[in-house]
Amino acid sequence: MGHRDDSRDSGKRTLRRAFLDVRNRLTADDVRAAGAALAARALELPEVAHARTVAAYVSVGTEPGTVELLDALYARGVRVLLPALLPDHDLDWGEYAGEGSLVRVRHGGRMELLEPAGERLGPEAVTSADVVLLPGLAVDTRGMRLGRGGGSYDRVLARLERADARPALVVLLYDTEIVERVPDEPHDRPVRAVVTPSRVRRFPGE
Numbered sequence: 001m002g003h004r005d006d007s008r009d010s011g012k013r014t015l016r017r018a019f020l021d022v023r024n025r026l027t028a029d030d031v032r033a034a035g036a037a038l039a040a041r042a043l044e045l046p047e048v049a050h051a052r053t054v055a056a057y058v059s060v061g062t063e064p065g066t067v068e069l070l071d072a073l074y075a076r077g078v079r080v081l082l083p084a085l086l087p088d089h090d091l092d093w094g095e096y097a098g099e100g101s102l103v104r105v106r107h108g109g110r111m112e113l114l115e116p117a118g119e120r121l122g123p124e125a126v127t128s129a130d131v132v133l134l135p136g137l138a139v140d141t142r143g144m145r146l147g148r149g150g151g152s153y154d155r156v157l158a159r160l161e162r163a164d165a166r167p168a169l170v171v172l173l174y175d176t177e178i179v180e181r182v183p184d185e186p187h188d189r190p191v192r193a194v195v196t197p198s199r200v201r202r203f204p205g206e
Contacts, residue, residue, distance in 0.1 A: 035065020037197035047168035055129035143190030143203030
């Protein structure tokens, strides 16, 4: 049993490296253009278009850009929740109130993250969201997501499950990151949709 888990973990690590290598070759212009296209597509998604509260995140480095989407949601009067990383890698949440409401936070030796500057609402705040936008590195044809391996969003998804909260789970990716299959665990749940700069793909299994 342990051996199979080790090989699955090793497969995930190899896959993550491969996707990150491709992302790391993108230019700032590539990331910006993808972010603009991604925002336009995500805003057309009915779940996002009708949401009152969206839990999102601020993209870093060569992740598909989210700031344009955050600003568009905020301008519509949507309540946008953004994560703040806790020491144990769980996520607290705060409200987005425009670009001036973000502060740079360095977590140990890790990269700086942009986090909400205002009041912390607690880890349970995510359970009030109608839509949860998830970061990731890939999603497969079943809707299974490959995360970055930090475990923060596994906790978020487990928290939603415990609260019997059923927001629409949506992953934001680049076009090349929809693949045939990613390694998954028995507790993994499929997402409802993936949004890339050129398309939206929905998954019936969720």
